Amino acid sequence: MTETPITRAARGTPPTVARKIKGLSDRAIAWIFVGPTIFLLLAVNIFPLIWTINLSFTNFRANRPNREVEYVGLRNYERILTDTDIWLNMQATAHFLFWTIVLQVLIGFTLAYLINKKFKGNDLWTTIIVLPMMLSPAVVGNFWKFLYQPQIGLFNYIVAFFTGKDPSSFEMLGQVNLAPWSIVIVDTWMWTPFVMLICLAGLRSIPDYIYEAAEIDRASKWRQFWTITVPMVMPFLMLAVLFRGIENFKMFDLVVQLTGGGPGSTTELTSINLKREAFEKWRTGYASAYAIILFVTVFGLASIYVKALNKVKER
C-alpha cells in the first residue's frame, strides 16, 4: 500500500478510537451510496428485462389480461426472423443508420476542422451550431413536418428556388422515394453538431509539437493531414459513431412525428414497428421477442465495435 497521510494516521491511532473517528466504515458507506442506484436499475431495468424475456415465450396480449397465457416456446422468435416485412423494417433502419452516420461524420469532421482554425468568434458560432441537438426530437420532428409541407413549406420553397422546380411538385414526407431521405436530412441537421464537438475535442488533443516535427521533416500539409490529423482524431470519431449508432438504432420520437413510419412502411424503423406490434396490435408476447432480438442486436454490435475501438486506441 502506498504511504498516504491517512494510512499514517490510521497506523498511529488505536483501533477503538479509529472506529469512532471514522464513523461508518468505508465499505458500509460504499454500499449505502451505490445501493439505491443499483436497486433502482434492478427494479426499473433488469426486472422488466427478465419479464420481457419471459413474455417473449408466450402468446400474452396486454389488452386481454384475463385470457389464459400459453407458453409457445420459440415460436415468436421463429416468426419474427422469417417475417419478410420485418426485414424491410431492418433495411429501412440500416439505410437511416448508414446515411446519417456518413453525412454526420463528413460534415461534422469538416466543421470541426474549420473551427479548429481558431478564427475570431469561433466559440460563439460553435455554440450556435450546437443548439439543434439539445432540442426535443419529437418537437423538432413536428416542426420539420411544417417545413416539409408541399406548396407552403419553407423547405420545398427553398429547394424550388434553387432548382426551378414547382414547390408543389414533390412531397418529402409523402413520396416513397423521398421519405427515407427526409428523415436522414432532419437527423443530420440535428446531430451533426454532436459529431462536430467530439471531433473538435480530438483535434484539440493533438499537441502542436507533432506538427512542428513534421514541418521540420518537410512533410506536406496533405501528408500531415493523413498521417497525423486523421489517425489522432480516429478514436474520437469512432466514439462519436458509436453513440450515434446506438441512438439511431433506437430512433423513435423524431421519425414518428415526421412520417409516422409512412408512406406505406418506407420509414418504419424497427422501433416504430415494435411500437405498432406492442401498443396498437397488442401482440405483447410477439413484441417482447422482437424487443429482445433488437436488444441483443444493439448489444452485440456495440460490443464488437467497442473491441475495434480499443484496438484503434492502442495504436
Next chain:
Amino acid sequence: MSSFSVTEPSTRSKWFAGSLVILYALITMVPLAWIMLTGFKSPADAISYPPKVIFDPTLEGYVNLFTTRTRQTDEFLAANPPETWYEEIVRQYDMVIAGPSKFGERFLNSVIIGFGSTFLSVFLGTLAAYAFSRFKIPLADDLLFFILSTRMMPPIAVAIPIFLMYRQLGLSDTHLGMILLYTAVNISLAVWLLKSFIDGIPTEYEEAALIDGYTRFQAFYKVVLPQAATGIASTAIFCLIFAWNEYAFAVLLTSGTAQTAPPFIPTIIGVGGLDWPAVAAGATIFLLPVMIFTVALRKHLLRGITFGAVRK
C-alpha cells in the same frame, strides 16, 4: 504576425474557415428562426405562398395556444364587447374564449417531472459516483458497464413490461411513475458524468479533512460536494434537458394527468390541421429554456453528451 509558428493558421485560411462555419451556422438556424417567426403569424400568413418573411406580427398563435374558443352568435358578440386584448384577437373570427387550454397543465407536468427526476437522479448519482470514484468496490467496472448498458435498450422495448408493471402498481399516468422512470433512465448519465467530475478532484483535501477528525460522510459533504458543485450543476442540467425532451415513454405511459408537453404539442394543431402558429408558439415556449440552458452549459457540453468519456 509577430512570431512565426507552423501550427498557427494563416490569416487567409482563418478567414476562409470562419466564413464557411458562419454560413453553416446561419443555414442551420433557419428552421429554428422560422418556427419562432411562425409563432407570431396569423394562420393565414403561416400557410401563404410564397412563404412570408415580412408580415403583421400578431399574438394570435399564443392566444390560441393557451385558450379554447367557441363560436358565438352575432347577438351575443354585439351584447358583450371584448374587454381584453386577447378577447379582441379572438373576436376577429367571431369567437369568444371559452377557457384555458391544456397547454399550461402539460407544461407544468413537464416542469414537475423534469425537476423531480433531475433531483432524484443527481442525488443518487452523486452518491454512487463518489463511491465508485473513491472506494474499492468489487466488480466496479462491471457494475459501471451494467449501469451504462441500461441506456442501450430501445425505450419501446423497456416500455412493454413497464407498462404492465405500472398498470399493476397503479403508477400509470402518475407524476411519481414518470419521475421514477426518468430517474432510472438518467441515472446512468448522472453516475458516469459525475464520476468523471469527482475523479478530477484531488483526494488530498478529503484526506486532510479525515485527519482533522471529519467522518467519511462529513468529508464527503463538506469537502467534496462544494468542489464538485460545477459538475453537479451541469449534470443536473443534462438530466433536466433529457427529461424535458423525452417523448417515447411519455406518449406510451401517460395520457392525461401526467402527460408532459412533447406528446401534447403536436396535438395542438387542431381539427382542421391548420393552426400552425399555435403549434409554433408552443414549440417556441417549450424549446427556449433548453436553448438558454445550452448556452449556459457550453463549456461542459462535450463531457455531458459523451457521458464523461471525453473531457476537454
